[in-house]
Amino acid sequence: MEPGEYTNQEIHSQPEAWAAALALLNEMRTTIEGIQPASRFDQIIFTGCGSTYYLSMSAAALNQELTGLACRAFPASELWHYPLSSYTKGKTLLVAVSRSGETTETLRACEAFLDKGIGELLTLSCYGDKPLAKMGTFNIVLPSGQERSVAQTRAFSTLYLATVALACLWAGSNGSFSQLSQLPDDGSRMLKNYAGFSADLGADPGFDRFYWLGSGARYGLACELSLKMKEMSLTHSEPFHFMEFRHGPKSMVTPTSLVIGLRSTSNGSQESAVLRDVKDLGGRTVDIAETGSDVRFESGLEEALQNILFLPVGQMIAYARSISKGLNPDHPTNLDSVVRLS
Numbered sequence: 001m002e003p004g005e006y007t008n009q010e011i012h013s014q015p016e017a018w019a020a021a022l023a024l025l026n027e028m029r030t031t032i033e034g035i036q037p038a039s040r041f042d043q044i045i046f047t048g049c050g051s052t053y054y055l056s057m058s059a060a061a062l063n064q065e066l067t068g069l070a071c072r073a074f075p076a077s078e079l080w081h082y083p084l085s086s087y088t089k090g091k092t093l094l095v096a097v098s099r100s101g102e103t104t105e106t107l108r109a110c111e112a113f114l115d116k117g118i119g120e121l122l123t124l125s126c127y128g129d130k131p132l133a134k135m136g137t138f139n140i141v142l143p144s145g146q147e148r149s150v151a152q153t154r155a156f157s158t159l160y161l162a163t164v165a166l167a168c169l170w171a172g173s174n175g176s177f178s179q180l181s182q183l184p185d186d187g188s189r190m191l192k193n194y195a196g197f198s199a200d201l202g203a204d205p206g207f208d209r210f211y212w213l214g215s216g217a218r219y220g221l222a223c224e225l226s227l228k229m230k231e232m233s234l235t236h237s238e239p240f241h242f243m244e245f246r247h248g249p250k251s252m253v254t255p256t257s258l259v260i261g262l263r264s265t266s267n268g269s270q271e272s273a274v275l276r277d278v279k280d281l282g283g284r285t286v287d288i289a290e291t292g293s294d295v296r297f298e299s300g301l302e303e304a305l306q307n308i309l310f311l312p313v314g315q316m317i318a319y320a321r322s323i324s325k326g327l328n329p330d331h332p333t334n335l336d337s338v339v340r341l342s
């Protein structure tokens with residue numbers, strides 16, 4: 001077994017995992033639509049730990065953007081330990097996300113939520129035989145996201161895709177839901193077209209710090225990609241909202257910095273200007289966007305549906321850096337695939 005073999009395979013098989021997940025979500029479509037959060041709940045809270053917390057952040061932003069309903073994200077430990085600062089008075093739909101379905105904090109947060117009768121629980125996970133998959137009023141299990149490596153890549157994007165599908169269906173946007181079916185092809189193209197580019201950047205010993213910029217629903221994804229860089233390659237890496245980068249973090253820019261922008265089209269010129277500032281300060285940048293950028297989706301999709309396409313390039317850069325440093329991305333230092341508390 002070569003170091004990183006599992007992670008590499010998991011990164012490159014994401015399009016097939018997405019297609020399988022979409023087929024399953026399509027089968028569950030009537031059930032998902034029947035949840036009707038806008039008329040039955042006052043808010044949606046998304047929760048998870050680590051990667052699945054970052055996923056929750058992006059899912060909450062996107063669901064609020066598409067449905068107009070109040071959506072927030074909390075780490076499961078915060079819901080469990082600080083319910084008063086998390087829940088509001090109204091009825092809550094809790095969406096709990098976990099690759100393993102057995103992270104203690106997520107299970108405890110869900111148990112406490114159900115005990116207190118705060119609302120209904122929808123779970124999203126990858127293993128049908130694990131405890132989380134049996135806890136909800138609604139349980140969506142996506143086996144195509146299962147992984148053998150510790151750091152989440154395929155699980156993250158597959159579970160994330162499910163939250164995008166939920167947003168489309170809960171917003172009543174059948175057209176958007178149908179458009180998701182082109183993502184596996186778009187993802188394959190990104191993996192193929194940018195494999196060499198990502199490998200070169202990841203293996204470049206000239207960088208010693210990475211910053212990931214993303215706003216709106218892209219902030220949670222910037223957090224996740226930054227975490228990938230830390231976990232897999234033990235490199236200094238931080239995420240920021242685009243415009244926040246000028247409010248302090250830019251003092252850290254050096255010629256050995258790589259700033260990777262998960263850029264929108266809607267606020268593209270303001271966000272491009274931040275990347276230009278980085279260049280003026282002597283740092284290097286990678287602009288990832290639908291079009292007119294270093295890395296281009298050219299998907300033709302509406303902006304909210306493009307987000308998942310930011311993931312493959314970032315994952316490949318982190319993977320390449322890990323390998324080039326002689327590490328094993330399948331087994332990040334000091335990490336277990338599941339955090340179980342006694």
Ligand code: F1P
Binds near residue numbers: 051052102337338339
């Ligand atoms: C959450 C998680 C992982 C992370 C690490 C520890 O797991 O934080 O994201 O990579 O392995 O656990 P899960 O609840 O999504 O299974």
